[in-house]
Every structure is written in structure tokens, then in C-alpha cells.
Amino acid sequence: MKVHLKTYGCQMAKLDTALVTGALKTKGYSLTEHIKEADVVLLNTCSVREHAEQKVLSHIGQLKHIKKQKPDLVVGIIGCMAQRLGDDLLEDGTVDIVAGPGQIPEIIEMITKAISEKSRQVSVADNIRKAGPQNPALEDFESVYDTADKDIPGQAFVRVMRGCDNFCTYCIVPYVRGPEISRPVDKITEQVKRLADEGVKLVTLLGQAVNKYKSRYIGTAGDKTYSLADLLYKVSEIDGIEWIRFVTSYPQKDGFIELMQAMADLPKVCNYLHMPAQSGSDRILKAMNRHYTAAEYLEMLDAARQIVPDITIAGDFIVGFPDESDKYFEQTVELVKKARYKNCFVFKYSNRPGTTADNRLQDNIPLEVKKQRNYRLLEVQEKISEELSAEFLDKEVAVLVEGPSKKPHLNAAESQGRPQLVGRTADDWIVVFNGDESLAGQFAKIKITKTSPLTLFGNQI
Secondary structure (H helix, E strand, O other), rough: OOOEEOOOOOOOHHHEEEEEEEHHHHOOOOOOHHHHHHHHEEEEOOOOOOHHHHHHHHHHOOOOOOHHHHHOOOEEEEHHHHHHHHHHHHHOOOEEEEEEEEEHHHHHHHHHHHHOOOOOOOOOOOHHHHHHOOOHHHHHHHHOOOOOOOOOOEEEEEEOEEEOOOOOOOHHHHHHHOEEEEHHHHHHHHHHHHHHHOOEEEEEOOOOOOHEEEEEEEEEEEEEEEHHHHHHHHHHHHOOEEEEEEOOOOOOOOOHHHHHHHHHOOOOOOOOEEEEEEEOOOHHHHOOOOOOOOOHHHHHHHHHHHHOOOEEEEEEEOOOOOOOOHHHHHHHHHHHHHOOOEEEEEEEEOOOOOHHHHHHOOOOOOOOHHHHHHHHHHHHHHHHHHHHHHOOOOOOOEEEEEEEEEOOOOOOOOOOOOOOEEOOOOOOOEEEOOOHHHOOOOOOEEEEEEEEOOOEEEOOO
């Protein structure tokens, strides 16, 4: 039987999709990119922004029409939106399966029952904030199916934490992915060793607030509670792994210096830090329930650059949060100028049902103002990115090659009969060059001949 599987949302969702893909293939299912060929359609969903949910609802509407022509088609909604809406997704009769992020180990059984019994299947956490300290089924699922085909050769994502306890007022994640649970150190290192044996060279350690990782481990040296810095030292010992990244970090002073010192000490740990600020206004940060000031955030960036002088930093921002005045927005602009990110992601605030902001704050910033602020902040960042990328001109960089470019880059070097390839540096700069497709998953040295704000172009050496 054929399955069409589409993913919306963050890297956590993409990792869940990879695990589900591995489980499906093991059980004899094949994947198809074409819905009309599929016996089963699974949508792995996101609830972080309203736009993401609207895209899923629109897709469900399309599937409703397809189902009229193909009544045996099984439609499943999995992930964060499934956890948030639960049975409500069954109302119009299109959806047959609803499974939250913590219930993805059940997906094969749910598909089987939906097909054989012609029955609807729902499995979500009843009280996700009171989840147990561990989820053995989810841990086993992660361990068994982590060897699924990778989208990018030579790279893999490894979840080190699930859930979030930060309760930022705008964020739905604590309510759809549950409390923070750090995976055991030995489970993580065993998984990374298996991936290394498969030829993986870069592992990215994932967590909603990955630097809050804490896991007790009893080994030959006794009882120890591991932080993310400690985990980096352990993973760095694994042969075959050459680069290690971690995302996403929450701005907190606890353990930050130790984490940066680990980055400085360990050659395998990439000099890259993704640490969202969300706002440059202390008033807005407090309303967001972010536990730092703009000055404290910038102090952490200064400390990072003192310990790791060539560190590259990326950030996230929300514009148009309730009561964000022009003054407060300009404070965000100033923070971006001082932070000098390689790049930053900017999102327009959208009200999420069930969050504290939804319950207590009025979404009182007009959409047009949000759009203007979004554009302005990206414009400021683009100038900084252009200045930073220009520093690479005529320099040599090492990249891990991802594969053929998905779209032609007009500024790429002359092809000389070879396709355009895309790779990334250790500090996450995108590099486009011409080379043999067999380089995918391998390292290459590139001399940079041209730069743009977000992309470097060059020739293989």
C-alpha cells in the first residue's frame, strides 16, 4: 500500500516524520509523492502559528473532494494540531486517524484498524502536562526507526529532549508536546553511534530548549547529572561523527558559560548558536514571559563571542505582539543591529487558542502594521547579513555537501558541465558551487568567489 506523507512545521515535526517513514517502510508500505496514488494520506501538523493550521485545514478540504472519488482513502492527522484539536478533526468525516506527537508509535496499528475495520482512530494525551517522566514506547520507537532514509546524506537529527516548560505566553508547544523530558545519555550516544556507523558525519541535537537538557546517568564513575555541555563531550568521543550542532537554545545564564566553553574546547562542535530573542523590548519580553532582559541577552552574546571568537549566531523574533508600540519595536531593531546575527527568522504574531496571551491579551496590532514591521526587521537584518557574508570573499571554506540545488542560482560559478550543488559550512552558511553529485554527504573545500546576504558562491578546490 502507498502512503503520501506531508510535513508542516519545525525540525521536531520533520524528525517525527522520518521516524514514521522508517516504521512504514519496515511494515511494507511504500511512499508516494502523489496523493492520487495513495491509499493513506498522513499530514504531520504544526500548531505554533495560525497560518500553519490554516494550510492543514485547506489541505483537508482538498482531501474531502478526493475522498468522494476514492472513498477507501484513509486520511490521518498527526502531530501538534492533532493533539490540540483531537476529536474535533473528525467532525466533517474526512479524517480517519488523529494521533498526537506522543502517540506516533501507534500509527501503524491505527492505519491497520482504519483500513480493516473501517473505523476512526483517535489517540492523544488526555492530560499532556501530567505525562510520566518517560515514555518507553516513544523511546523504543525513536531507537528502532532512527535509521530511516535521510533527506540529506551524511546528516541526521537526534532528539535529546521532548516538550517544554518555559510557558512563553504566545506559545502552544507546552500544551501539545508536554513537559520537558530529557532522554537518557546512553540512549542518545547509542543512537549517535549507530548513525555514525551508517556514514552520518553531522548530527544535530534537538530540543525545544535544548540547553536545558538535564539527565541523570549512573556509570562506572558514579552518579552524575549531565548538562548539554556534558553531553557534547560524550558525543564528541564517537568515531565517525565530525560535526555536532545543537538547536534551539533558550537565553538563560544557567550553564551558558559551560556550554560555550564546550564549544570552544571541542573541535567537532560547530561554532553556531541559534538563540531566539523574540523582542528587544523589556516590556514585551516580560509580557511574553521570557525570563531575561534585552541587556542580559546581549551580555550572553558578548560572553559567547569572548569564549568563541568566530561564533556565528542566529535569532528569532516576533513582531506585532499585543501592545507592541512603535517605541518597543524600535528597541527590537536596535537589538538586531547590536546582535549582528548571521540571519534571523521573523514572524508576525498570531493568536494561539489556549495560550496565556490568548486568554489575557488583546491582539491589538493591525495586520498591516505587523507586515510593515516584519519587512523592516528583515531589511535591517539583510544589510547585516550582507556585510558578514562579504567577509568570506576569496576565502576557502569547508562544506558538508547536501546534494543538488533545488533551484538554479544565477550567480553560481560556471557549470563546466557539472550540476549546481549546495553545502553548508560548520557555522551554517549556505554555499553553492558546481561539482559531481557523488559529493553528497561528503566534505568539500570551496573558494568563495561571490557573496550575497544569505548565500556564498564559489569553486571547488
